[in-house]
Amino acid sequence: MRTAEGASDRAISELIPVANPGARFQLHEQALLEATRRVIQSGRYILGAETEAFEAEFATYVGARECVGVASGTDAITLGLGALGVVPGDEVLTVSHTAVATVAGIERAGAVPVLVDIDPVLRTLDPLALDAAVGPRSKAVVVVHIYGQPADMAGILAVANSRGLRVLEDCAQAHGATIDGRHVGTFGDAGAFSFYPTKNLGAVGDGGAVVTNDQKVSESVRRLRQYGWNAGRLATVPGTCSRLDELHAAMLRVMLARLGSDVERRRTIAARYDEVLAAGPVLSPAHVAGSEHAYHLYVVELAGREAFAESLRASGVATGQHYPRPVHLEPAYEARLRGHDALPNTEHLSRRILSLPMFSELTETQVEHVCRALETCLGGLS
Ligand SMILES: Cc1ncc(COP(=O)(O)O)c(C=O)c1O
Known part of the structure; x- marks a missing residue:
């Protein structure tokens, strides 16, 4: 087995990247190759034992009753909304401070996205702005836990329940x-x-999943992901083709076994960056009592980010x-899109954000290198 330390320290003379999925896959190459061989030898390549096992294992990890594997995260949003009863013409509220995929997934469900501003501290959907944006055609809200920071689910669920909105979390x-x-x-x-x-749990390719505690919802996603078929292969609803391949499921099982320790490593790295940034003026991600950030990305905020990024690069x-x-x-x-003209927190934040290197295979030497570089560049700001 290769060690991350040896492989990555050789590369320290190069730029330390923001993400490096290749380092992770190379570290676990042997186990991934064994999983690949298992699938090839099984003779079953679509919706077989590996997908079933991965779905059960990921549901257990998340603490949900059901998990349905699909072809991508975007599809998970589209099919998830379909399973929640969103139909063409319905409005679905979400944030503009997200990956384009969130909004694309809503439109592919035939729905009309309505954009809502964010809480400037959490950088996630603001429950008060959500309440103000609900209209007669609003059917659902897609809450994005951006960067791995949990959104204010208590506040959002209170609004959703009082306004009759279904809730899909973009995780x-x-x-x-x-x-x-x-x-x-x-x-x-x-x-x-x-x-x-690059995600905290990443496949060697594309993949996604919908998790839920509602068997009706999981049943519906199962039909939608495969031509609308029921268990008897009768097309009962108009569906699509969006399955998680056996090959990806088998490799995801290898990576899922490491997810807990990978996320802990991300938190350890984040704590080091937090320490360095504590004195300001660059803002580090917020800490919320009871909430555990998963640090898919470690995003700081500052004025003059271009010059700061340039000196970090140097x-x-x-x-x-x-x-x-x-x-x-x-x-x-x-x-x-409705709401585009009422997003001051979103626009302010988008001019100030900068993502630092964050992945679990960063070595101690690399983390310290980033910290020293941050200290030097912070000195240049004052
Ligand atoms: C917030 C967010 N939502 C949705 C997606 C879509 O996932 P995928 O690229 O697997 O379709 C992504 C991934 O880029 C994302 O970051």
Whole structure:
């Protein structure tokens, strides 16, 4: 087995990246190859024993009754909304401070996205803004636990319950995030996960899942993901083809066994960055009592981020912007969605965010290198 320490320290003369899924897969290459061989030899490549086992294991990890594997996180949102009864023309509320995929998944369900502003501290959906945006056609809300920071589910559920909204949690960035010890994805009617390679739980390719405690919802997603078939292969509803492959399921089982310790490692790295940034003026992610951030991304906030990013780069540290612009300012959506003109917190934040290197295979040497570089660049700010 290769060690992450040896492999990554050799690369320290190069830029330390924001994410590095290759390091993770190479570290577990032997186990992944064994899983691949098992699938090839099984003779079953779609919806077989590996997918079933992964679904059961991921449901157990999250603490949900049901898990249904699908082809991507975007599909998990689309099919999840369909299973919650969203039909073409319904409005679905969500944030603009998210991956484009959240809004794309809503539109693919035939629904009309309505954009809501964020809480500036959590950077997630603001329950008061949600309440103000509900209209007569509002059917559901998609809550995004952006970067792995759990949203204010108590506040959001209070609004959703009083206004009759179904709740889908977008947990694409939040595998391992909890509120009072309970995993995100289990607070609403359903949770949508992505297994894109860089995610906290990543596949060697695309994948996704819907988790739920409601058997009617899981049953519906099972039909929608495969031509609308029921157990007797009768097409009972119009469906699509969005299955999690056996190959990906088998490899995801290998990675799922490591997810708990990987998330703990992310938290340890985050705590080091927190220490370095404690004196300001660069803002680190918020800590909320009872909430455990999963640090898919470690995103700081500051004025003048371009110069700061440039000096980090000169010190060997890469940075990213998640995302360079909010969804309502992307050309495909610009000024087209209701709510686009009432997102001051979203627009303010989008000009200030910067993502630092964050993945579980970062070595101690690399983490210390990032910390020293941060200290140097912070010195340049004052
Ligand atoms: C917040 C969020 N939602 C949804 C998705 C969509 O996931 P996928 O790329 O697996 O379709 C992503 C992944 O990029 C994401 O970050």
